[in-house]
Amino acid sequence: MAGEELFSDLPPPRIRADCPDSPCITSKDSTINSSLYQAVIIPKPAIKRPSEGGDIEDGAKKVRFKTTTEASALQVADAMRKIASHIGNASKFSKASKLAIQLLDSGSLNNETSDLFFDILKASMTSPSVANQPNLRQDYHELFSAVSDKTEVFSHLQRGQLEVWMLWAIIANDFFTDDTFVFSKAANKVKQHISALPEATAADDVLQAMKKAAGDVSVNEIVEAGEGCRMDNSSTGDESDNDPFGLNELMSKSSKKEDRIHKEEVATRRVCEEESRLLQERREALMTCLEIAAGRYRVKWAQTIIDILAKHAFDNISRFTSQQRSAVENLWSSVKEQQIRRKQGKTATGKLDVTGFERLQSQYSRAKISIRHSVGADGDRSAEQWLG
Incomplete structure (x- = not known):
């Protein structure tokens, strides 16, 4: 009570406006603190960078970056014709084949361009044995491997021709590998193709003899040339000389029917000739595969695979022509001789193994x-x- 009476006359305490104990925030300080808060807490918007294929805004101008070029159908057709004119040259094949693969990857091969692309492959296989040359076999393998996934756009006869070319470009080149799995897979494919061959006839021997006599010119080209000459001879002369009495008009109905039947017969005959030619080329390609495989007999891990392949070819020797049968017999005889040497403990060189x-x-x-x-x-x- 005494303490209270002692300070009773003093005025009540008042808080100072400047607040010395706790700092007061002025309007200026509040502005600075708010700006610092925004700078630290509120994230800045990300700087927009031009992405690949995006736009760059420079005032009212826009620049677009294109990573691909869309070619028109006319440009694709011109490119295929140009590639076909160069791919037959062995020195230009590597570059031309890579351009052809780029067309395949870009989706340029379709029903409209299938004939043009087939001309590229046809020009590259003018001499099929070129596909097995050491400096070109890898490029041939890549080209026809890329085509093998897109064969549905070709016609029936074109697909048959592609199968023959793939024997040269893919399967035959697989026998040069050092991979046991690839070598064995190629041998199994050759055995399947041999089993699918029909029995050889005397007509097949005649066709092979004709092709050999013509200097490796296809029989189909010879037949087409003969038909062209006959058509030229029949078309020569004046129409008035062929019909001096004007009877063609009276026989127009019957002649149209006969022309249609004749065209069907010609088309059927050409299809048969084309199939015979493809069959002959398939046999030749398979013989090449057998020869290349036999050349790898010095490799020990390939000997058993080659033994089985040669035995299969000899068991189906009737599916080859007479000239090819002698080659198959020689191959089998050589393989049997090597087998005897191996049983005696000798290698392919004649030394003891x-x-x-x-x-x-x-x-x-x-x-x-x-x-x-x-x-x-x-x-x-x-x-x-x-x-x-």
């Missing part, structure tokens, strides 16, 4: 080593009595 252990065993059997090991190193057993 021995393991490292057998070679060392033979070497030590001729060395002068005593049965007492280090005693009597000359092999004369001079220390045998001393050892008791």
Whole structure:
């Protein structure tokens, strides 16, 4: 009570406006703090960077970056014709084949351009044996492997021709590999193609003889040339000379029917001739595959695969022509001879095929080593009595 009376006359305490104990926030400080808060807490909008294929705004101007070029159908057709004119040259094949693969990857191969692209493949296979040359076999393999996934756009006869070309470009080149799996897979495909061949007839022998006599010119080209000459001869002369009495008009109805039947017969005959030609080329391609595979017989891991392949070809020798049968017989005879040598312990070179252990065993059997090991190193057993 005394303390309260002591300070009763004093005025009540008042808070100072400047607040020395706690700093007061002025309007200026509040503006600075709010700006700092926005700078730290509120994220800045990300800077828009021009993406690939996006737009760059420079005032009213826009620049668009294109990573691909869309070619018109006319440009694609011109490109295919240009590639076809160069791909037949072996020195230009590598570059031309890569351009053809780019057309395939871009989706330019369709029903409208299938004939033009087939002309590219036809020009590249003018001489099929070129596909097996060491400097070109990889490019041929890549080209026809890319085409093998898009064969549905070609016609029936074109697909048959592609199968023959793939025997040269893909399967035959697979026999040059060092991969056992790829080699075995190629051998199985060759066996399947051999089993699918029909029995060879005398007509097949005649066709092969005609092609050989014509200097590797296809029989179909010879037949077409003959038909063209006959058509040229029949078209020569004046129409008035062929019909001096004007009877063609009276026989127009019957002649139209006969023309239609004649055209159907010609088309059927050409299809048969084309199939015969493809069959002949398929046999030749399979013989090439057998020859290339037989050339790898020195590789030990390939010997068993080649034995089975040659045996299968010999068992189906009736599916080849007479000239090809002799080649198959020689191949099988060579394989059997190699098998006999292997059973005798000899390699394909005629030397004894021995393991490292057998070679060392033979070497030590001729060395002068005593049965007492280090005693009597000359092999004369001079220390045998001393050892008791």
